[in-house]
Amino acid sequence: MSVSFAHPWLAWGALLALLPILIHLLQRRRPRPHPFAALELVLRSQRENVRRIRLKRLLLLLARTALLLFVPLAIARPQFAAPAAASATAEGPAAIAIVLDASLSMRWGGGSVFENARKDARRVLADRLAEEPVTVVVCDGRPREIEPPSFDRGRARRTIDEAEAGYLEADLTACVQAAAQALAESPLPAKRIFVATDLAASGWRLDAPPPTVRTEEGEVQPEVVVLDAARGEAMPNLAITELRVEPAPELGARGRAITFTVQNFGDEEVRDRVAELFVGEELVAKTFVDVPAGGAATKRLLHRFPTGGIYVGAVRLSPDALPEDDERTFVAHVPRDLRVLVANGAPSPVRYRDEAFFVETALRSGGASPIEARTVDADHLARQPLDPFDALLLLNVRAPDRALAERIADFVRGGGGLFFALGDQVDADAYNEVFGDLLPLALHVPKTVGKEGSEEGGALFSTFDFDHPILGIFSGPALEGLSTVRTRRYFLLRPGEGARVLATFDDGAPALVEKEIGSGRVMLFASTVDRDWSDWAIQPSFLPAMRQMTSYLARTLDERRAASVVLGERVDLAWSDEAPPTAILDPEGRELEHAVAEGGVQLVAERPGIHRARVGDGATQPFFTAHVSPRESDTRRLERSELQALLGGAKAQVAEAPTDGRRKSAPLWSLLLAVGLLTFFAEGLLQRK
């Protein structure tokens, strides 16, 4: 440890400290005499104060000496300089980049880790030489334009001061590389990057190469100094990393199971951590979670919603040092009760021969269905009012008279759903004539591809539109229940416009088509929904397909889309209404930037919680929920040696606090100046005493 001066010649001013001593010595000459009558009083006063006077004189001498010693020394700007033995960085001025980690994990400890990082960044900035250009990179997961190094210290300081730890996931590897690229703008040959971070492993890509700076001499490796804002301490964290809301048939149609996974990113097992389920702000269920060290636990909480509708809720863990991932919100779409009118075109006293038997069974089964199906014979359909129903299923019904057809058309245009299943009661010409445009595609002629009663032969479904809400659930292994359906006879459909083909037979003929008419939807299955022409009714896919289809026709299926997005990721969210939302509000009510795309919106959420959409009439409705990235919840830290190797080995250094190799020094002048000021005031005070 040694002391150096920025302005050594000014240190000679410390010789001024000799002045008080000289003055003291000069003043030792005998003062002029003064004959005085009240000498006895003077003697008494002197005796009374002699000790105090001596002490005061001594203190005064010291204060004056200190004042004249410290102030010139302070002006010379001395500093303690430590040996730079532990440094991996070289001496001399360098182009500097300060990377400030502002990712979610930096909020650990109530923001204390981020504040440490900010202090480290400020200190690094303050320690720079005047000839060192600096740029500051705030690594918070947002795309930023990185400025080249400059000498505008005020701007760099403002950037550091205004930075806030966000909720997003940050890629520190990318940020360091971007900082390295920015350093290429500086002509100084030495490049140095300071990274103030918590060393969370999730922020680094361990397979990435060390950062490089492209210079005229080729690519060089910058010196990298990582400043550990966690000061070497572990950062245990418990987080909800996954949450699903699923139907719970055991609780009825409006029962829901909220299944969530809690992960423990600490080295110690966590026991009896409280997890609470809130619907709105009401606590509806509570449980305790035990999570092994480094492991995960999954819990399932049940809740029966009183009515259909859109509910927002959350599962909350008792908060820890990083509370942002201790809560996961959700939007639960509980379908409203549907009323469906089933027109049976071929009733039979034998239930399994009845045209509507399988449809009724599919819609009512399990006790968990919110669908109330009422079946009438096709002959009685004319006397049935349609308005109380959400959807009308015409199963192998003969072409009705025009009046009924007109009523049905009005019903559809007014928002009702209509489903056609064909069969032997259907006459193609009569249908085309009576229903006209109500049919998605006009009927042509029936086609037979297999023998009745035979288990073999028949057409299989071939192509599917899995983007459609009805068929989306059959992607993956569930497709088997659909792809094995055999259809022996079906109507060929005439080509037309405005219809969407959801599935075809293996000969390419449309099997399931859809068309929107007015506010309503119409679907047509080219075969029967009993076992007369097809065995779909006895396949596992029939029940979910019928329910999906009914809900879709009644426009309740759209409401079930409860998107859950990860903060910081650009996502496309479907929006079924014709008019896009006028605004999307984040959990704090601020408008979120979004782009309207076909059939949805494109956005990047930056705050966790429920986001709402404002529709045309100004009302808002829950739209989606956003949650923090589980990767950022993983606060397990990298070993220093790992990080050092990642950043370039000997060219890298990991420290708990800023200890710049070149400038391992502590400024002393401010302390001296403070002491000088103190002695100045003390001297004045002593003088007045």
Next chain:
Amino acid sequence: MAVPLLDPKLLATLGTIQLRARAVVEGLLSGLHRSPHQGQSVEFAEHKEYAPGDELRHIDWKAYGKLDRYYVKQFEHETNLRAFLVLDASASMGYRGPDEGLSKLEYATVLAAALAYLLVRQQDAVGLVIAQGEDLHYLPPRAHVGHFPAVLSILEKVEPRGTTDLGRAVDFVAEKVRRRAAIFVLSDLFDFRPQAVARITDLRRMKNDVSIFHVLDPWELEFPFEDATRFVGLEGEGEIEVDPREIRASYLREMEKLRENARALSLQADVTYELARTDAPMDRLLLRHLSQRERSA
């Protein structure tokens, strides 16, 4: 002494008081020095033309016969008051502050002369005691007008010397005062022996009317010295170097203690105490003193 005794301005001021307010000055002095044998005899003083209200029995009929005018005889009381002026002329009384002005002794001698003049004018017997340590000079009291120059002659020759010894001076005066008298002590009271000031009040126990003029220089009272100073005692106490600013507060406390002690002892013994600053107008001091005596009579 360079400064003339009985400064004309002072005498003129005092005289103005006598002329303008005879009732106040003469009556006051008369009242203040009211003799215990009042009314034994009166002496004719002068004539005055009669005016309504004058007593008819005092009309001088002989003068009427000669001058054909009514004149009224006026009489003056004959007094037997004996007054002693005790002047401390020790070396400490020779102090004069750096500002030009009177030394304490000069101020005290002028004050004593003024008192003597006033007393002699009302035909009181005035005695003088000059205290200079071991040496005591004594002029016995006389009442006639020709005694005043003798008093002045002694006062003019006084030089400060010796130490302050109040006890010795008091013993001397007590010995000389055979019957009730008015005693005026003029001193800086810088006698720090125990009970030194208290000895003065002993004279009051002998039925005397005692007044103390505590003569002090403003530099002694306020101690306004700034630079380091070597103070040299006037009565052989030695010397000391001090920074006056360092001890000023303490010195002022000691001075206040000294004055307060003298004032308290005087009050306790029914002795009139007056602080006589050498920069204060003397006429006001005298008038204040006489007024105080009138109130206490």
